Amino acid sequence: MTTAQGSIPKEKLTWMYETMVLIRRFEEQAKREADQGRILGTHSAIGEEAVPTGICAHLGDGDYVLGNHRSHHHCIAKGVGVNEMMAELLGKATGTNGGKGGTMHIADATKGMLGANGVVGSNIPVATGCALAAKVQGRDNVSVVFFGDGASSQGSLHESMNLASIWDLPVLFVCENNRYAESTPFEYSVAGGSVANRAAGYAMPGVTVDGQDVMEMYEVAGEAVARARRGEGPTLIEAQTYRYFGHYGADNPLGYRTEEEEAYYKSRDCILTMGKFLLESGTMNQDQLDSIDADAIAKVEAASKFAMESPYPDPSEILTDVYVKYP
């Protein structure tokens, strides 16, 4: 933690801590639901909470976030309701998507969350388009797209970075480098060993940041968002982070990484570290931290209850919303 964090307003610090804790508790609950067979295993974001939190702290409902298959934390950081999210995971009619999309496709247009997407790299051009709309309509909104280290090998990223750069589009290309694409390690897949360095080829800044440090994320994101809002174009951010669990529910990651490595990243846990900072800086006391956690747990339990008690969609819904109007 650098001393620059002293300049982050307390409300932001509080919001960021609360958000990370909420994400953590939600993901733990989702995992429990999966273990109990109520939902198919999800792609858990536990460990990566700081990345979207530090970024969404600078965003409003008119700004866009687009995610990937591992997107629950993106959604929560962007303000999507946990009740509706849990209901969507359970496939209920009250879910964010009416049960039609599920864990990999959560969307809430009222919050600017224009969707999680299950095809790696597929949302990157889409996010670029949202930025284009903002620019053409003269709005100072920005578009943030999250993708993984695996996606950095997709053509869609390169096409989009190039396009955003030549057109000065307000995009943040955020690579959540959690070091593995399913079971394929980063050092095997990524020529040159750095995603951020690829930015230079597309004439935009490329920043490498400790994705487990929410305050560093906040600083880096702040600069990128400000640049974009000023019309100065896109930024590529490589946030180095770690997922504590496997690629998805049934994947045992010890089949491709060591316990020592896991222990190392867990020792740098974004919530623990932030909590420590808040205590040591006198921003909060232990009671307050505990209260935030209790609050998060209560919210998540309420979400589960809400989801459980909600009805399933009527079978006729299978045919709705294929089109806006047909014929």
Add this chain to the structure above:
Amino acid sequence: MEGNRPLTFVQATNEAIRTVMRDDPNVIVMGEDVAGAAGRADQGFIDHAGGTFGMTKNLIQEFGPERILDTPISETGFMGAGVGAAAAGLRPVVDLMFVGFVGVCADQIFNNMAKMHYMFGGKVKLPITVMAQTGAGDGGYAAQHSETLWSIFTHFPGLKCVVPSDPYTAKGLQIAAMRDDDPVIIFQGIRSMGANYGDQHVPEDDYEIEIGKARVVREGTDVTLTGIGFSTRTCLQAAETLAQKGYSAEVVDLLSLSPLDEETILESVKKTRKIVITDEDYPRCSVASDISALAVEQAFDYLDAPPRRVSAPHASVPYSPALEKFHPPRAEDVVAAALAVLE
């Protein structure tokens, strides 16, 4: 088939790949996590995945990382590389994983793989096999991971398309595909794999199922039910129900969509004079439509009633379990369609 060597669909496919690879050093396998934990053999991590569904398990230990290649997430890159490697003398097997991913490498498949042999006047051969996993029903994988899409591939001249329906045909078609000198897409139904589907006796020897041949899996006289992949089992279940109602249904397992075994289909239709076509794919311009058009064109005078298509609805696959189960055709849907033509 009698015998006491039960294998699952996944095991049968795995055995097929191993058999051909032992036979021919030019066969390689490429795809995301076809082994897993790439590059970490020296740390004791190897073959973590063996493919999303385990179809390529235990191959890297036998054939090494030169022939079992984990790829980055670059479908256009590695599908195209498969095409090039095939043109230059190898016989690659490329795992596309979920068929809905075709969009990110469609150019390589539809413009290169399908056309190069023709455009280059027959001078270049592409003996490549693409594996693609398909289907919805109860997985909760949602719209992008639950598609079927075989009609899209069937549409393109130059591609062969096969769909195994059980462990026995999985082994035989996988071997045939890998030995075929044309590009072959093999569609592997997710619901056909694993414990839910069960196992079946699979011979130990090296055998092929001829591409372009359907098989009659249940003989009957009153109505023809055609099935593709997993839906062949659905048709067999429907046939049982129909038998209880006093009707004798013939079930034809298509196995090969391109080339299509028109002869077997038409022979059956001319006998029963009624046909119900089951297809998990979206309905418009589907294989079901194609077979209907064929039956009407070539067996018009034999038909007592129009062909009936039992397809998925014209909608993407929804996530909610309450909805998803209605997406693929169910046995009761096939029965209802059959009764409509029988009565």
Add this chain to the structure above:
Amino acid sequence: MTTTEVRALTYAQAVNETFHQEFERDPNVILMGEDVAGGAGRDDFEDAWGGVFKLTRGLIGKFGPERVRDTPISENGFIGAAVGSAAAGLRPIADLMFVGFVGVCGDQIFNNMAKMHYMFGGKVKLPLTVITSTGAGVGSAAQHSETLYSIFVHFPGLKCVAPSNPYNAKGLHAAAIRDDDPVIVFNHKLLMGGVGTGPHVPQESYEVEIGKAHIAREGTDVTLIGISYTTHLCLQAAEMLAQQGYSAEVVDLLSLSPLDEETILESVKKTRKVVIVDEDYPRCSMASELSAVIAEQAFDYLDAPPRRVNPPHTSVPYSPVLEALFIPTPERIVEEALATME
């Protein structure tokens, strides 16, 4: 209407006119694609092309480079950007130059464009239009001469239209742009130029309703169904049949998804015979789909099975001698029609 009153534009001119009118009408309409203007970034070469077939000529001069954007060769990038900008409030038109290029942006079209509205529970709208060119006959060989309607029609969530003349081209493009769903417009390359005697293209803005077929010629003995360019082949075939004493009805499909089943079935129930002419590859084609729908819904009316006229199950060959064998011809249509009537 006398010939002097016919306002005969070429297909390209009619489409261009509607683009100008739509751009004027709605500031949210934008255009993206390769060389949709041309000479990008060079003031003295602005609008060098106006699109491969000149459909988008003059737009950049009037509406500027913010709204008329030449793109790099990045289909995945800009088709995806069209999806995203539609989700975020614009009405983009994206030009996928040749339909055979769908392979390099298939994911954006089939996974995002077709599915987002559904997957997101109806909460996100994608009011975008993709224009693309189709067809063989100019020696462009296998990758630049495809038709591929059935691929797009197969995916729930996409609407697909195929104009056949300047009048319906102008109206369908307007309808597509105003539609709140993603619409793919297939423009056959052989239809772009040539004026002849019209049809009359009104000056004012108008829509041709998506989901409606058009009876291009009335008749009683056999129904010929055409799509885009093949409608003209059907009309030629109808003339030839008339000389042999047969009265053929020609249905111009215009809308592939949604399909105007009512008009098609009404015609088939009248004539009791049908020949479907589709320039796309035969397997799992629109022709197969139409045959299946007709058989399912009008079986008892049919005197003979529906006949399909498609190219052979091959890619498009280059040599003109071979390419001529690929494309359906009026002679083949007549042959099939006679076969159903005898």
